[in-house]
Amino acid sequence: MNNLIIKQYYGDYGEIETGAASTTSAETGWPLWEVFIRSKQGLDHKHAGSLHAADAQMAIENARDVYTRRMEGVSIWVVESKHITASNPDEAGELYEPAIDKVYRHPTFYDLPDEVGHM
Amino acid sequence: MQIQDFEKIFQGKIDTEIKIEPKDWMPDAYRKTNVRQISQHAHSEVVGMLPEGNWISRAPSLKRKAILLAKVQDEAGHGLYLYSAAETLGVSRDEMIEQLLTGKAKYSSIFNYPTLTWADMGAVGWLVDGAAILNQVMLCRTSYGPYARAMVRICKEESFHQRQGFEILLVLSKGTPEQKAMCQDAINRWWWPSLMMFGPKDTESTNSDQSMKWKIKRKTNDELRQQFVDMVVGQIKVLGMTLPDADLKWNEERNHYDFGEIDWNEFWAVVKGNGPCNKERLDARNKAHAEGAWVREAAMAYAEKKSKKLERKVA
Numbered sequence: 001m002n003n004l005i006i007k008q009y010y011g012d013y014g015e016i017e018t019g020a021a022s023t024t025s026a027e028t029g030w031p032l033w034e035v036f037i038r039s040k041q042g043l044d045h046k047h048a049g050s051l052h053a054a055d056a057q058m059a060i061e062n063a064r065d066v067y068t069r070r071m072e073g074v075s076i077w078v079v080e081s082k083h084i085t086a087s088n089p090d091e092a093g094e095l096y097e098p099a100i101d102k103v104y105r106h107p108t109f110y111d112l113p114d115e116v117g118h119m
Numbered sequence: 120m121q122i123q124d125f126e127k128i129f130q131g132k133i134d135t136e137i138k139i140e141p142k143d144w145m146p147d148a149y150r151k152t153n154v155r156q157i158s159q160h161a162h163s164e165v166v167g168m169l170p171e172g173n174w175i176s177r178a179p180s181l182k183r184k185a186i187l188l189a190k191v192q193d194e195a196g197h198g199l200y201l202y203s204a205a206e207t208l209g210v211s212r213d214e215m216i217e218q219l220l221t222g223k224a225k226y227s228s229i230f231n232y233p234t235l236t237w238a239d240m241g242a243v244g245w246l247v248d249g250a251a252i253l254n255q256v257m258l259c260r261t262s263y264g265p266y267a268r269a270m271v272r273i274c275k276e277e278s279f280h281q282r283q284g285f286e287i288l289l290v291l292s293k294g295t296p297e298q299k300a301m302c303q304d305a306i307n308r309w310w311w312p313s314l315m316m317f318g319p320k321d322t323e324s325t326n327s328d329q330s331m332k333w334k335i336k337r338k339t340n341d342e343l344r345q346q347f348v349d350m351v352v353g354q355i356k357v358l359g360m361t362l363p364d365a366d367l368k369w370n371e372e373r374n375h376y377d378f379g380e381i382d383w384n385e386f387w388a389v390v391k392g393n394g395p396c397n398k399e400r401l402d403a404r405n406k407a408h409a410e411g412a413w414v415r416e417a418a419m420a421y422a423e424k425k426s427k428k429l430e431r432k433v434a
């Protein structure tokens with residue numbers, strides 16, 4: 001499979017030696033944080049990206065520097081990535097399927113005479 | 120389910136333009152290709168700060184200094200977005216940084232050329248960022264979700280880079296004879312390396328187009344390069360300057376500009392580490408990393424001390 005992808009595209013400068021690199025994460029140990037930004041008063045905070053920082057204060061400051069340099073935000077949330085639990089895409093079937101056969105939850109399910117007007 | 124079934128579902132998503140997200144099943148080679156490409160892209164943004172950083176202290180005015188500073192800061196941000204995108208694939212930040220610092224990982228060869236005059240700031244913004252933008256606009260639609268989202272963010276910031284570069288050259292092109300000559304000289308030196316940014320010719324490779332099939336890429340090197348040439352030929356007329364290529368001419372049949380042959384020996388020499396600044400760039404990154412070590416450690420020590428204090432208070 002690997003020999004299929006040797007073709008050098010723009011931005012892909014060929015194989016690098018992976019695996020050999022010993023991770024040096026012990027060196028700094030700055031944890032990873034997820035950044036959520038409210039772009040405008042009245043809107044939800046939305047996931048903007050992630051960054052490394054020593055603590056929450058620094059995460060907020062770094063987030064301001066990288067994600068809001070052009071007034072993209074009025075409020076920032078940060079949370080350490082390890083505290084986020086994500087649903088498993090393999091279980092998406094069981095998780096979301098029960099909703100499919102409940103069409104009566106949608107307004108379009110109900111056939112009302114035109115005289116009723118907009119409802 | 121068999122592995123073939125997983126692969127079928129995966130390719131089905133790609134074919135119907137459904138993005139692949141970090142927790143989705145993906146072939147190992149897809150993961151590996153993305154890790155390599157995204158991390159190399161991140162390294163390029165980071166090393167790309169060096170040739171321009173070279174002129175921050177010598178920018179001709181406070182306005183130009185502020186602009187250049189803002190541009191270089193953007194590139195640092197681009198590096199961060201991309202490292203974060205690569206991290207979602209399971210590679211650690213420190214591992215990527217180590218690959219860059221030890222020379223195991225590659226980055227765009229364009230940054231191994233020196234920036235000799237102020238006009239180079241113009242040529243780099245216009246041509247180098249201009250070439251990068253064409254690749255990045257395409258990558259906004261790449262199949263891996265986090266990479267595509269990083270690209271959308273980056274593209275929003277890039278157009279300022281190209282415009283400020285062109286404006287630098289525009290001002291020089293209306294200046295004294297010396298300034299005009301400086302402008303033309305910078306274009307002459309950056310033109311061919313910019314064309315090389317798009318990589319080897321499509322015919323160079325006999326390998327299968329796996330990256331296309333996976334929609335990591337949507338255009339070939341030659342397609343992007345042609346797009347770049349056609350774009351620049353139009354713009355250089357505004358500057359009243361010329362491109363250093365005698366073979367450049369409009370081809371009625373192809374509806375594109377023809378252009379001369381790239382010096383592929385130079386291309387491969389720089390890729391293999393023998394460009395004018397390969398060593399200087401790596402040395403600069405290593406120096407910065409080493410000299411910043413105490414800051415990283417101190418910040419961590421401070422954070423730990425603070426959290427211990429907090430624990431004691433709670434207890």
Ligand SMILES: [Fe+2]
Binds near residue numbers: 164193194197273
């Ligand atoms: Fe950039």
Ligand SMILES: [Fe+2]
Binds near residue numbers: 277280
């Ligand atoms: Fe840029």
